[in-house]
Amino acid sequence: MTYSYAFLDEATKRMIRRAIxxxxxxxxxxxPFGARExxxxxxWGTGGIQVTASIIGRSDVLKVIxxxxxxxxxxxxxxxxxxxxxxxxxxxxxxxxxIIQTRHRIPERVLQPGQIIVYQVPMPEPLSRLEPRxxxxxxxxxxxxxxxxxxxxYEDIARHGRSASAYNHPVMVNGRYLMSPSPIPAFDNPxxxxxxxxxxxxxxREKRIYAVPPYTSVKSLDFExxxxxxxxxxxxxxxxxxxxxxxxxxxxDDVGGRMFVCSDTDHCEERAP
Amino acid sequence: MxxxxxxxxxxxxxxxxxxxxxxVGISIWPGEVVAxxxxxxxxxxxxxxxxxxxxQADAGQVLYDGQDVGAMTEAGRRRLLxxxxxxxxxxxxDGLRMAVSAGGNIGERLMAQGNCHYGNIRKSAASWxxxxxxxxxxxxxxxxxxxxxxxxxxQIARTLVxxxxxxxMDEPTGGLDVSVQARLxxxxxxxxxxxxxxxxxxxxxxxxxxxxxxxxxxxxxxxVVEEGLTDRVLDDPQHPYTQLLxxxxxxx
Numbered sequence: 001m002t003y004s005y006a007f008l009d010e011a012t013k014r015m016i017r018r019a020i021x022x023x024x025x026x027x028x029x030x031x032p033f034g035a036r037e038x039x040x041x042x043x044w045g046t047g048g049i050q051v052t053a054s055i056i057g058r059s060d061v062l063k064v065i066x067x068x069x070x071x072x073x074x075x076x077x078x079x080x081x082x083x084x085x086x087x088x089x090x091x092x093x094x095x096x097x098x099i100i101q102t103r104h105r106i107p108e109r110v111l112q113p114g115q116i117i118v119y120q121v122p123m124p125e126p127l128s129r130l131e132p133r134x135x136x137x138x139x140x141x142x143x144x145x146x147x148x149x150x151x152x153x154y155e156d157i158a159r160h161g162r163s164a165s166a167y168n169h170p171v172m173v174n175g176r177y178l179m180s181p182s183p184i185p186a187f188d189n190p191x192x193x194x195x196x197x198x199x200x201x202x203x204x205r206e207k208r209i210y211a212v213p214p215y216t217s218v219k220s221l222d223f224e225x226x227x228x229x230x231x232x233x234x235x236x237x238x239x240x241x242x243x244x245x246x247x248x249x250x251x252x253d254d255v256g257g258r259m260f261v262c263s264d265t266d267h268c269e270e271r272a273p
Numbered sequence: 274m275x276x277x278x279x280x281x282x283x284x285x286x287x288x289x290x291x292x293x294x295x296x297v298g299i300s301i302w303p304g305e306v307v308a309x310x311x312x313x314x315x316x317x318x319x320x321x322x323x324x325x326x327x328x329q330a331d332a333g334q335v336l337y338d339g340q341d342v343g344a345m346t347e348a349g350r351r352r353l354l355x356x357x358x359x360x361x362x363x364x365x366x367d368g369l370r371m372a373v374s375a376g377g378n379i380g381e382r383l384m385a386q387g388n389c390h391y392g393n394i395r396k397s398a399a400s401w402x403x404x405x406x407x408x409x410x411x412x413x414x415x416x417x418x419x420x421x422x423x424x425x426x427x428q429i430a431r432t433l434v435x436x437x438x439x440x441x442m443d444e445p446t447g448g449l450d451v452s453v454q455a456r457l458x459x460x461x462x463x464x465x466x467x468x469x470x471x472x473x474x475x476x477x478x479x480x481x482x483x484x485x486x487x488x489x490x491x492x493x494x495x496x497v498v499e500e501g502l503t504d505r506v507l508d509d510p511q512h513p514y515t516q517l518l519x520x521x522x523x524x525x
Binding site: 147154225 | 347355384386389390
């Protein structure tokens with residue numbers, strides 16, 4: 001059996017490209033689109049795959065990461081999916097990739113102009129847990145009425161002494177739209193600001209696409225006297241010794257042994273002796 | 274005398290065959306407390322909703338500070354509702370965020386206006402908590418750990434923190450026991466005098482109206498049947514319905 005190029009039929013890809021163009025034109029604004037059934041379940045990156053399928057061409061080089069790693073099940077199977085259906089070259093090297101599909105991380109290596117990073121998004125609406133009514137949250141976006149989000153930050157600081165969101169920390173895009181950065185660690189938020197690469201976000205279950213064009217300002221929400229201050233585990237990487245990368249904590253035995261290693265496996269391999 | 278802060282004329286609203294408002298006119302001047310009294314179903318709360326822009330009348334006009342509220346954009350109305358107006362609900366659960374601490378509740382309107390300094394927000398939340406006679410150490414407690422009277426006072430603090438010019442109150446003392454009611458009325462009276470607020474208060478409690486209001490508007494079947502200074506209306510009621518209302522008040 002033969003599939004259409006990159007699995008989706010051409011009409012669907014055109015529909016998704018239109019949504020992407022609109023999303024790029026209104027940075028941070030969520031554009032609804034008709035998400036299709038994909039050959040893997042919701043929550044496994046169906047939104048990201050549909051975005052990637054709509055923009056990928058034969059000369060592209062694809063990298064897929066899951067929590068920073070190139071070798072996890074999700075990353076391997078999505079990479080193989082596009083190798084089979086689109087016949088594209090794949091890579092694990094950030095520098096070589098033209099499209100990077102990611103779940104929950106931004107690579108440590110600074111992305112370059114011309115690269116595209118596609119985020120898999122479980123919940124695109126940053127206000128969802130504060131305002132249950134979709135109609136109302138749409139209105140709040142339209143009126144840029146974001147006091148509610150600030151209330152959540154206030155609550156975090158009042159209860160925990162600091163902003164408690166270690167991941168999915170809400171951002172203001174281009175000074176206008178409040179946006180969920182997808183569940184990347186707060187550590188990665190500053191990388192989104194004025195990034196030279198195009199950032200696309202796809203949420204398959206929620207049927208939303210949004211985008212941040214290159215060199216757009218992305219500011220993490222905070223208070224003047226409690227500036228945004230992401231957490232990084234205070235250790236060097238046990239493999240490559242990096243002191244400036246985001247670390248995973250790995251339990252090594254059942255007597256409390258643990259090690260901290262780079263979450264970005266490509267970054268770590270490049271640096272390791 | 275200066276122009277009224279809010280002036281409504283010819284308000285009419287039908288719910289199907291039921292006439293909820295029938296050619297209602299009402300004015301309120303800065304610093305004035307006006308009570309709307311009447312039995313259940315007389316259109317009091319509907320009038321309040323129409324005046325505050327939460328419902329649209331079939332006919333008639335509401336002017337606030339010279340602007341037509343009905344012709345405003347949604348953005349303009351919301352800006353008024355969070356900056357210049359306040360709404361105190363009968364049930365504090367409708368006006369408070371129950372999953373957010375007392376401090377967060379009070380600070381919400383400040384943050385909605387773009388205030389981004391945690392320390393300042395917290396300071397004014399604490400001072401408002403004191404003004405409504407709640408211990409400052411309850412600042413980080415959730416409203417559901419508060420008694421009914423305290424929740425209502427918290428709702429008032431949350432509404433007044435941005436120092437609005439006009440407050441709508443829908444039966445603010447409903448559902449509270451008598452001694453708590455008395456304290457709340459005292460508090461409202463003191464704050465209104467201190468801040469020079471204009472208040473439109475809907476109540477079926479004649480005694481509360483006498484205590485708080487400068488003027489009384491009596492409604493029945495969606496119509497204003499009598500209107501005047503509080504003491505005049507209550508001591509010398511003209512309309513038969515007002516006479517009935519005044520004589521039905523139970524004396525302790």
